[in-house]
Amino acid sequence: MTDKKKKFVSPYAHSAPKGSEGWKELYPYFLVFQEQLKEQEEEKFFFCDSQHWPNVFKPFDAMTVEFAVKCLSQYNSRHYVIPPANGVDFKIHNGYCYMSPVAVDPELIEGRVPEFMERAGYYFQNWNELLDNWHKKVKRVIDDMEAIHFEPLPDRVDLQWIKDGVGLDPTFQLINNYNKLISLCYETWQYHFEFLNLGYAAYLDFFGFCKEVFPGIPDLSVAKMVQGIDVDLFRPDDELKKLAKLAVTLNLTDCFDKKDVQEALHCISLAENGGEWLQAWEKAKHPWFNYTSGNGFYSSDKYWIEHLDIPYGYLKNYVEKLQRGEEIDRPTEALEAERDRITTEYAASLDEEARAIFEGKLGLARVVFPYVENHNFYIEHWAMGVFWRKTRELSRMLKEQGFWHQESDMYYFRREEILQVLFDYGNSWAVGVPSVGPAVLQDEINRRKKIVDALATAPPQPAFNNPPKVVTEPFTIMLWGITTEAVESWLGGDEKSGHMKGMAASPGLVEGYARIINDASELDQLQQGEILVTRVTAPSWAPVFNKIVATVTDIGGMMSHAAIVCREYGLPAVTGTGSASTQIKTGMKIRVDGGKGTVEILEELVEA
Structure with a gap:
């Protein structure tokens, strides 16, 4: 149990790096800690979600966490009424994202079960049909985004518009296209969580059942029963x-x-x-x-x-x-054989009634589990790729009109501020005077760039405020790897130098030389046979897994992308170590035991 005397610093007492003064102005007011709410906010435990947002946000990019976590929360609390989990409170502090899962009062959990069974049960019973419809919806959103274009305003309204009595001008279309693009991005994130939370819920239900009927079963053995998936x-x-x-x-x-x-x-x-x-x-x-x-x-x-x-x-x-x-x-084939062996051995120890329940829960978990990874391609990769491409098209057009110097400059404004820029552009076109933006925006962009760059000079704090005595919320444990042991480690509970403990995410024991990777742009530095050590991997790093022999991450649970992908590629992995990427240096020889969840430094670097 965590020492009561030990706690994380309050976000209200955690200062920003030099040069980042005024950083709160970059983000929506409800996404930063407010002094008026200090007493309430210090009662919550927040952890840094560097698994999904490892870098400092530019103001426009913060929209992704705003849309994503709001939509995640609504499916827990308002759609499916998941018994043990409400939404996730979230804040941006010093440019990084912090999460605070909102637990359900234990006395209310049982009462939520019938409602969850009715709502989630309908999806589980009609999974394939509803998922087919989901694919159609997502593809329609992608097509709608592809159809949006941002072009400079013409010298005159088209004559045919006059003859047709359209009664509008191109600025109306320009602003409407921007609003539509943002709305489609928001719609994308609605669909992202339509099935995802149910995928986790089905696995967690199976996981909980296994823990109950197989006392002492390792978490990894449960995970192996759903491995060998084709996604x-x-x-x-x-x-x-x-x-x-x-x-x-x-x-x-x-x-x-x-x-x-x-x-x-x-x-x-x-x-x-x-x-x-x-x-x-x-x-x-x-x-x-x-x-x-x-x-x-x-x-x-x-x-x-x-x-x-x-x-x-x-x-x-x-x-x-x-x-x-x-x-x-x-x-x-080897993964499937191991999956079938473990499943058969555990099932054989159950009586007929319990085996039927086991097989039912496992069958559901295997049906729904592929979505846990599949949604990534269709949402984060395909749909968001089109979204970012269209925003760059808009930024290039405004750059050509003199509003800023570089294509990336637009992202230093919040999404609602871009509407002001578009009105400025449309107003000058209509009135016949120069736009104001080209004279004033670049100085503001430069100021904000310095703030974002300054924020990026300091790594995020792992957590804020008083940690819970025991971490029990299942999504927090399975997805982020935030366990009681992990929190103790962050607070310095494990003083043993050179030894780190995390999640036993994918089996195997290897020794090798570490390569610290802090960003996808550094992946080309990986050498054959090295061990990848990073804050968090992205699902798209899979092609480099043919080079490495193991993976170690700072954050992530059994159902994190790093854990799932490593199991599917047959690579040992330890996730949720908290600080491996800062304790370990490139070139150190380390031992990774993915079955026990341990990482050990075998050889320190010799200083030249």
Whole structure:
């Protein structure tokens, strides 16, 4: 149990880095800690959600946490009435996102069960039909965003508009398109959580049942019973592997000696069998290259479809591995065999009645669990990729009108502030006077850039305020890996130097040299056989898993993306260590035990 004398600093006592004065002005008033609410807010335990938002927010980008967590919460509390979990309170402090799950009064949990069973039960009973409809809705949102375009205002309203009596002008369409784009982004996040919380709920129900009927069963053994899944999130990586194999079959491997993707594609186009490969390349691009090297939550994320050098780098690595006779496919058969072995052994220990319940809960978990990863491709990757592309189109147009100097400058404004810019632009067009923005906005952009850059110089605090004596809220444990032990570790409860404890997320014992990765842009530094150590991985980092031998993260539970992907790729993983990425340095030799959830530094770096 956590020492009562130990607690985390209050956000009200946690100062911002030098140079970031005035940072609260960058974000909506309800997303920052307010002095008038100090007493109430200090009663809550907040932890940093660096799993989803590891970087400081630019003002526009903060919209993603605003939409995402609000929608997550409504499905818990207002749609399905999940018995043990309400919504998640959230704040931005010093540019980072902090979460505070809102628990349900234990006395009210039982009373919520019948309502949950009716509402969630309908989805579980009609899962495939409702999911088919979900795909149609998400694709419609993507198509609607693709149809939006932002063009400069014309010198005159089109004459045909006069003859047709339209009675509107292009500024109305411009502003309406912007509002529609923001609304479609919000709609996207509504759909994101329509099935996700139920996917977690079904797994947690199965998990809780296993803990009850199999005393002492490891969390990892429960997770293994749903492994070996075939999900769309892995398709981009699988498509690259297929292209690599095709390149070997068609004798095109010499072209992959080229460092530049365009040079390689030109080389392939001149080859005898190049046409067949290029056709496969184009087919793979749509939709599977609508995939980001980040996680889709930031305007700075790079998407494969716009940065072909990213998938080409992975593809080049796969071709080289195949030439060396190495295996590049996921160990799906072995995972399925292990899944079936464990399931059979545990089921055999149950009587007939309990086995029937076990098989029912497991069957449901396996049906719904793929969505836990699949939604990532369709929402964070594909839909958000289109959204960010359209916002860049708008920013470029306004840049050309002189409102700012760089395409990325627009993101230093909150979303509602962009409406003011559009009205400024439309007003000057209508009145016939220069826009005000070009004269004043760049100075404000430069001021905000300095604030954001200053905030990024300080890592986030792991948590704020008094920790709970015991962490019991299931989503907090399974998704974020926030356990009683983790909180104790953050408070310095584990004083043993060089030893870290986290979640036993994916089995296996390896020793190797660490590579600290703080951002997706650093992934090309990974060397064959290294151990990836990071604050958090993104699902899209899967292609680098053919290089590494294990993964260690600061945050994340058994159902975090890092844990799931590592299990599917057969890699040892320890998640939720709290501070591995700061305790461990690149080049240190470490031991990772994914079965026990431990990380040990074996060799310190020798100072030169």
